[in-house]
Amino acid sequence: MKPAYASGTWRGERFYAFFLPLVTGILVLGAWQYAVKAYNVSPVIMPAPLDILLSFKGIGAELAHHAWVTGKESLLAFFLSCVIGVVLAYLLSLSDTLFASFYPNLVVFQIIPKIALAPMFTFWLGIASTSRISYAIFISFFPVMLAMMSGLSRADVNALRLCKSIGASKWQTLFSVQTPYALPYFFTGAKVAATMSTIGIVTGELISANSGLGFYVVRAQSLGQTPKVFCALLVLCVVGLAVYAIPVQAEARARRWWRGS
Amino acid sequence: MAGFIDVQNVRKVYTTGGGDIEAVSGASFSVEEGEFVAILGPSGCGKSTLLMMAAGLESISSGQIDIASTPMKGPRTSVGIMFQDNTLLPWKTVLENILFPVRIQRRPIEEYRQRAMDLIETVGLRGFADKKPHQLSGGMKQRVSICRALVTDPDILLMDEPFSALDAMTRDEMNDALLSIWDRYRKTALFVTHSIREAVYLSDRVLVMTRRPATVVADIKIPFPRPRSRTIGETPEFNEICARLRGMIDRERLPGSAELAA
Numbered sequence: 001m002k003p004a005y006a007s008g009t010w011r012g013e014r015f016y017a018f019f020l021p022l023v024t025g026i027l028v029l030g031a032w033q034y035a036v037k038a039y040n041v042s043p044v045i046m047p048a049p050l051d052i053l054l055s056f057k058g059i060g061a062e063l064a065h066h067a068w069v070t071g072k073e074s075l076l077a078f079f080l081s082c083v084i085g086v087v088l089a090y091l092l093s094l095s096d097t098l099f100a101s102f103y104p105n106l107v108v109f110q111i112i113p114k115i116a117l118a119p120m121f122t123f124w125l126g127i128a129s130t131s132r133i134s135y136a137i138f139i140s141f142f143p144v145m146l147a148m149m150s151g152l153s154r155a156d157v158n159a160l161r162l163c164k165s166i167g168a169s170k171w172q173t174l175f176s177v178q179t180p181y182a183l184p185y186f187f188t189g190a191k192v193a194a195t196m197s198t199i200g201i202v203t204g205e206l207i208s209a210n211s212g213l214g215f216y217v218v219r220a221q222s223l224g225q226t227p228k229v230f231c232a233l234l235v236l237c238v239v240g241l242a243v244y245a246i247p248v249q250a251e252a253r254a255r256r257w258w259r260g261s
Numbered sequence: 262m263a264g265f266i267d268v269q270n271v272r273k274v275y276t277t278g279g280g281d282i283e284a285v286s287g288a289s290f291s292v293e294e295g296e297f298v299a300i301l302g303p304s305g306c307g308k309s310t311l312l313m314m315a316a317g318l319e320s321i322s323s324g325q326i327d328i329a330s331t332p333m334k335g336p337r338t339s340v341g342i343m344f345q346d347n348t349l350l351p352w353k354t355v356l357e358n359i360l361f362p363v364r365i366q367r368r369p370i371e372e373y374r375q376r377a378m379d380l381i382e383t384v385g386l387r388g389f390a391d392k393k394p395h396q397l398s399g400g401m402k403q404r405v406s407i408c409r410a411l412v413t414d415p416d417i418l419l420m421d422e423p424f425s426a427l428d429a430m431t432r433d434e435m436n437d438a439l440l441s442i443w444d445r446y447r448k449t450a451l452f453v454t455h456s457i458r459e460a461v462y463l464s465d466r467v468l469v470m471t472r473r474p475a476t477v478v479a480d481i482k483i484p485f486p487r488p489r490s491r492t493i494g495e496t497p498e499f500n501e502i503c504a505r506l507r508g509m510i511d512r513e514r515l516p517g518s519a520e521l522a523a
Contacts, residue, residue: 158345162344162348165317166362167338168365176361180350
């Protein structure tokens with residue numbers, strides 16, 4: 001059945017796509033606000049939404065600094081994950097020997113609950129940003145590699161035959177035909193990696209750091225400043241969205257290039 | 262002696278879990294330089310496999326294919342191929358798609374650009390050089406794929422049921438377009454099809470292939486002079502040839518009918 005919001009009328013679309021979720025959101029926040037005030041809950045346990053908003057006052061610059069640190073490291077981890085994922089996908093796609101040697105091991109490696117290894121990265125690499133970025137790459141490159149490999153194998157069969165018939169080398173075929181055909185798959189992996197990179201950086205910051213939003217959360221919590229914890233979480237959402245926006249934008253560009261419009 | 266393309270007792274056997282499958286058994290024929298030959302047969306009779314072996318895209322199990330008196334080993338770059346679907350790269354423009362073999366073979370692009378534009382003109386796509394494939398109709402895409410097959414001026418043109426995915430009217434148009442291109446460039450051509458009328462209309466000779474045995478069972482000369490126009494399709498002679506070919510294919514295809522006819 002066609003969902004109601006697809007009715008096509010101006011009123012129907014606006015109502016379902018914008019007005020209804022907004023009202024629902026406000027109602028939930030209102031209930032939260034009311035419950036906290038009516039039952040006199042301590043702000044250390046659970047601050048009310050309006051109190052959270054008010055506590056942004058005075059900590060804006062500090063939060064911006066920590067957001068910048070987390071955002072910068074997440075971005076770096078994201079880009080490196082994409083590069084490492086794509087390079088590994090190329091190598092495993094080009095060589096049957098490499099594929100047979102590494103692929104099953106990489107899959108087993110994925111079964112490890114990697115979050116448990118986060119403290120080890122601090123142990124191995126220290127408390128500098130290198131350890132957090134390494135950990136973030138460690139949990140992010142695999143989705144890119146997997147998606148890219150499946151994309152590289154999905155190129156049109158006749159396009160591959162055409163390449164063979166005109167004497168294209170393996171590398172020429174890889175770059176001029178398989179890679180463009182793999183792009184939609186790559187972006188699926190890159191979007192997962194964008195989310196995972198931010199999670200990886202913040203996880204590292206929760207364990208050991210001297211700046212970043214994860215560090216800020218730990219410090220605010222240990223001081224009993226729960227409203228500030230929530231402020232940091234809101235900022236973290238913005239940082240996460242900003243990182244996620246990169247593959248989304250790049251995908252839109254790639255699609256325009258494909259379609260030529 | 263031998264023709265330009267010389268197929269000698271070629272077999273193709275696929276080894277599967279359930280035993281060997283013989284896709285082509287002992288096919289022999291030859292094609293003269295500048296000749297247009299159609300390979301006609303029902304689907305699944307191995308005619309595409311035979312063409313792919315001639316293109317060097319499939320290995321030959323036994324026998325030999327000589328091109329210009331040289332045995333084939335792997336793909337030969339002086340062959341233009343058209344596949345059943347147009348196989349255009351969706352992110353490239355018409356001109357870029359046509360120049361794709363030029364770029365892959367590292368030939369000087371500038372020297373071939375004019376030839377590509379001439380080909381675009383010949384197939385009636387003037388003004389479409391900068392369009393992307395999704396902006397073209399099915400017939401137009403196949404026209405681009407003809408241009409791509411011819412851009413490097415190969416000496417052989419191999420076509421694997423290139424128009425079978427098109428509707429009947431577009432297909433007639435494409436046949437005319439192919440004839441006019443071929444009259445102009447005169448390549449040695451092998452054309453695989455399961456349409457009897459298409460085979461007769463386009464070619465100098467029709468080779469009939471059947472499933473059992475998967476080999477060439479007849480070699481029919483088509484006597485119409487060139488350039489041809491669609492009106493030959495209404496002549497009694499044309500229809501007589503078609504009926505004869507139809508008879509050969511039916512006889513081989515119906516189980517048990519070969520014995521009945523004998």
